[in-house]
Amino acid sequence: MSAGADEGPRRVGRPRADRLRPQSGRPPREELLCAAAELFTARGYAATTTRAVAERAGMRQATMYHYFGGKEELLAELLESTVAPSLVLGRQLLADSGRPAARRLWELCRSDVLLLCGGPYDLGALYLLPEVRGGRFAQFRRMRGELKGVYGMLLGAARADARPAGDRAGLAIRNDLVFGLIEGVMLIHRSAPARPVAVFAEATADAALRIAGVEAACREPVAGSAS
Incomplete structure (x- = not known):
């Protein structure tokens, strides 16, 4: 999958704390996995953007890329789990x-x-x-x-x-x-x-x-x- 506007840059540096808005008290990485699981199974993998995953997890898209490089990485970790x-x-x-x-x-x-x-x-x-x-x-x-x-x-x-x-x-x-x-x-x-x-x-x-x-x-x- 080619990198596009939705995929954004891969993780660089440290995430800014003011960009995290956790919804459940879970660590940000776990929050993202839960959000991806919900959206991939409800909306479909192809129809889910990384922006949607980040927003569902309560953080900005740029912050998400500190933890995961994109949708494939999220899906791979969910499947392996x-x-x-x-x-x-x-x-x-x-x-x-x-x-x-x-x-x-x-x-x-x-x-x-x-x-x-x-x-x-x-x-x-x-x-x-x-x-x-x-x-x-x-x-x-x-x-x-x-x-x-x-x-x-x-x-x-x-x-x-x-x-x-x-x-x-x-x-x-x-x-x-x-x-x-x-x-x-x-x-x-x-x-x-x-x-x-x-x-x-x-x-x-x-x-x-x-x-x-x-x-x-x-x-x-x-x-x-x-x-």
Whole structure:
């Protein structure tokens, strides 16, 4: 994207304190991210200008450029925030080999749904933007690919536990389906936002185990699951 009047200069120097008019008491960087999330999901990414983001955050456009270089940088950070916590948890669950893999997979699914559906904005809808295929978003795509790989390793381990003979048929397609279910639940939740997110997350995790073909590996109740 070429630099234009809306994009303005990149961050230079220190922002003037008299240009900040925080609305919520959040730090300016967080204020800008919240404003961008609201506008990108409500108005659309292409229709949102950096000026609009700055004004919604309660600051001047020139001040915004001290924190972010433009819309792409705002979008990239928002997208990465939808993956990073699940990736950290997923790595921890992979290392926690003392518990059944199916339980760990269930926990990752549940936590991921809570993250994706528990916030005030439908950030998952931004995954479909054509801009996300650009080079600026390579880090997000890498993180998302690693998270999908974590799902696959947990799923493979769970199926190996359930089928000691080594029946791993259809592992890749099952992982695609499980990962697609987790990311797709935002559309389902958006159609009925009054549903309690915790109950919704547990039901989705239960469904993911059925798709994975390892439901029988969790005969005992999983800690934190709904009865």
